[in-house]
Amino acid sequence: MRERKPARTVALYGMLIALAFIFSYVEALIPVPVPVPGIKLGLANLVNVVGLYTVGAAGTAAVSLVRIVLVGFTFSNLFTMLYSLAGGAASLAVMIPARKSGLLGTCGVSILGGIFHNIGQLTVAACVTSTAGVFSYLPVLMAAGVVTGAVIGLLGGLVVERIGHVARQL
Numbered sequence: 719m720r721e722r723k724p725a726r727t728v729a730l731y732g733m734l735i736a737l738a739f740i741f742s743y744v745e746a747l748i749p750v751p752v753p754v755p756g757i758k759l760g761l762a763n764l765v766n767v768v769g770l771y772t773v774g775a776a777g778t779a780a781v782s783l784v785r786i787v788l789v790g791f792t793f794s795n796l797f798t799m800l801y802s803l804a805g806g807a808a809s810l811a812v813m814i815p816a817r818k819s820g821l822l823g824t825c826g827v828s829i830l831g832g833i834f835h836n837i838g839q840l841t842v843a844a845c846v847t848s849t850a851g852v853f854s855y856l857p858v859l860m861a862a863g864v865v866t867g868a869v870i871g872l873l874g875g876l877v878v879e880r881i882g883h884v885a886r887q888l
Contacts, residue, residue, distance in 0.1 A: 730773065731781055738765035738785040739792075746793055754855055756801075756839060757862045760832065760870055762789075766810070767828050767874030772881075775814040782806050797846070801839045808838025824878060825871030832867025833860050 741761035750758055762785060769778035786806050790799025809831040816827045836859035843852040 727777075731777060734765050734769055734773070734777075734781045735784050735788070738762040738781060739788055741765065742785065742789045743793065752862075754858045754862075756836065756855070756859060757866075759866050760835070763809070763828070763831060763835070764870050764874055764877070766806075766813070766831065767824055767870060768877050768881075770813060770817045770827065771824065771874070771878040775810075775817070778814075779810055782810060800846075801842050804838040804842040805835035806838070808841075809835040823871075824875035825868055828871025828874055829864050829867035832863035832870070834863075836860065836863045 739762075741764065745758055745761045748759075765785070766778055766782055769781055773781075783803075783806070786799060786802045790796070790802060794802075812834040813827050813831040816822050816830050822830070837856070840852050840856060840859065844850050
């Protein structure tokens, strides 16, 4: 891989963070009419999928962390940030090796990310509430993770196909 110029790298990461931040804001404006808490499309995860295929695992993890903290301080509270950090960490912990294995495409990697994001959040919810009862939501959230992961993965694949070569050259 070609060595990146520091200014270009900072600019690229800044763009990815800004895009993920905007997607998070837009998603917060869209009400999701489902009775199960925690279901959303995960538009900001589109940046994670594209990032894994363009800037790599470390850059994607950094962008994700900064985005979660910024969104947490701007639009939500400490508990929401904690849930998001757990979901993001679990998601990336599965997506990174899945991407590196080459066995799955963007859609498969994203579906795994969607499922494990929900598992991470439920794990924190179980710790916060001191009850395993929150895992009763797991089947519905896993189904939602598959559907939303597939949508984000398909979109991510299209973006990577069109601009991936440009981002990798920066």
